[in-house]
Structure formats: C-alpha cells, structure tokens
Amino acid sequence: NAGVMQNPRHLVRRRGQEARLRCSPMKGHSHVYWYRQLPEEGLKFMVYLQKENIIDESGMPKERFSAEFPKEGPSILRIQQVVRGDSAAYFCASSLKTGVHEQYFGPGTRLTVT
Amino acid sequence: AQSVTQLDSHVSVSEGTPVLLRCNYSSSYSPSLFWYVQHPNKGLQLLLKYTSAATLVKGINGFEAEFKKSETSFHLTKPSAHMSDAAEYFCVVTSGSGGYQKVTFGTGTKLQVIP
Numbered sequence: 001n002a003g004v005m006q007n008p009r010h011l012v013r014r015r016g017q018e019a020r021l022r023c024s025p026m027k028g029h030s031h032v033y034w035y036r037q038l039p040e041e042g043l044k045f046m047v048y049l050q051k052e053n054i055i056d057e058s059g060m061p062k063e064r065f066s067a068e069f070p071k072e073g074p075s076i077l078r079i080q081q082v083v084r085g086d087s088a089a090y091f092c093a094s095s096l097k098t099g100v101h102e103q104y105f106g107p108g109t110r111l112t113v114t
Numbered sequence: 115a116q117s118v119t120q121l122d123s124h125v126s127v128s129e130g131t132p133v134l135l136r137c138n139y140s141s142s143y144s145p146s147l148f149w150y151v152q153h154p155n156k157g158l159q160l161l162l163k164y165t166s167a168a169t170l171v172k173g174i175n176g177f178e179a180e181f182k183k184s185e186t187s188f189h190l191t192k193p194s195a196h197m198s199d200a201a202e203y204f205c206v207v208t209s210g211s212g213g214y215q216k217v218t219f220g221t222g223t224k225l226q227v228i229p
Contacts, residue, residue: 004157033217042204042221043158056216091157102148103217105158 004094004106005074012112019079019086021109025094032075033103034067037089049075082113116141118207120220128228133177133192135223137205140186145209147188149179152222153201161203164188175199200227 005024013019025032030051035043045059049069060067064082069075079086089110093103121136139145149161162173169181175198179190188205205220 035219043219045217045219048217093158102160102163104160105150107157 006106023092
C-alpha cells in the first residue's frame with residue numbers, strides 16, 4: 001500500500017516562473033492538506049481540500065498561490081510568478097477523514113527559486 | 115480558536131537519559147492531539163495520538179504522552195534517549211464543530227542527543 005507520494009522531490013525555478021507541485025494521497029484517502037515549511041521554521045498550514053472542493057484555504061497567500069484536488073488525478077499546488085521567498089519545503093498530507101484521523105505525510109517537495 | 119505552544123525550541127539530552135518535550139494547547143472544543151517526528155530532510159511520521167480515550171498514550175519507539183485537561187498539556191516523554199531520536203518533534207491539535215476540524219501545528223522542538 002503506497003504512502004503519500006509527492007513529485008517532484010526537488011524543483012528549481014527562476015523568479016517569475018510557475019511551480020507545480022503534485023500530491024497523490026494514500027489509497028482510499030479523500031482529504032488532502034498542504035503545508036509549507038520555511039528554513040528553521042515549523043509547518044504552516046496552507047490549504048485543506050477534499051475531492052473537487054476547497055474546504056479551508058485560510059493559510060494560502062492571497063495572490064499567486066492556488067490549489068486543486070480534481071475528481072481524478074493528484075492534488076496540485078500551483079505557485080505563479082515565483083519569488084525567492086517562496087523557496088521552502090512543501091509537504092502534502094492525506095487522511096481518511098478529517099479531525100481525529102491522523103494525517104499521513106509525503107516526503108515533501110523542496111522548491112528553490114533562483 | 116485553537117493554538118499550540120511548544121515551550122522549548124531546542125532540547126539537548128545525553129544518550130540514555132529521559133526525554134521531555136513540552137506542549138500546551140488551547141481549544142474551544144474537545145481536541146485531538148498528535149505528536150509527529152521529522153528527521154532531517156524527511157517527511158513527518160506520526161508518533162502517537164490522543165482522541166478522547168485513555169489519557170496516557172503510548173506511541174512508537176518507546177515514546178508516550180499524557181493528556182492533562184486541567185493543565186491543557188500533552189507533553190511527550192521517553193525514559194531513555196537514543197541517538198536515533200535526534201530529530202524535530204511537532205505537537206499538533208485538531209478540533210472543531212460540524213464536519214471540519216482545523217489542524218494547528220506547533221513550531222517544533224529540535225531534540226539533540228549527546229553521546
């Protein structure tokens with residue numbers, strides 16, 4: 001039973017380019033969470049999605065960031081016109097249900113903006 | 115509203131001595147509480163969780179945590195530290211009403227184990 005998969009594991013983008021981060025949840029999980037971890041900081045919640053729905057995006061920056069979790073395929077976190085400050089590790093987690101059900105984390109995507 | 119406070123950003127212990135990582139929370143609802151561990155350049159792994167059953171929770175690798183409602187605490191302990199325990203540890207609270215429970219991470223505690 002494969003765990004949460006994220007790709008790419010490492011992504012390098014120049015300022016102004018777009019970054020697309022993919023997350024495939026564990027089999028049977030329909031809840032996906034995205035987090036950002038800046039160097040020397042903890043995880044910051046970004047967005048919580050269920051299939052085809054954004055449930056909570058209170059942690060998403062107002063501009064340039066978007067997320068989706070389509071009916072088919074992985075969840076995508078998109079960052080448009082990346083800036084140096086977007087360099088971070090982005091983690092995806094999935095759960096069977098919300099709340100008491102623990103989240104299973106992917107290995108993360110490390111984004112470097114040059 | 116909810117919050118999590120990890121009282122120590124860094125903890126250093128000698129190998130073979132006890133580990134105590136402190137976590138306090140606040141929540142308007144009955145919370146569920148978790149501890150995760152993150153080794154360098156790795157994802158997060160669940161150590162243990164509290165979900166309103168037994169207040170003393172045992173996890174993997176010899177870790178345990180006790181939920182104390184009166185103190186709003188969920189401290190993580192281990193009787194004897196091992197070198198492989200060196201990592202960053204995150205305390206997490208989830209709570210809410212209806213179908214959605216908000217997740218809040220603490221800022222993390224880095225555990226150093228000295229040989």
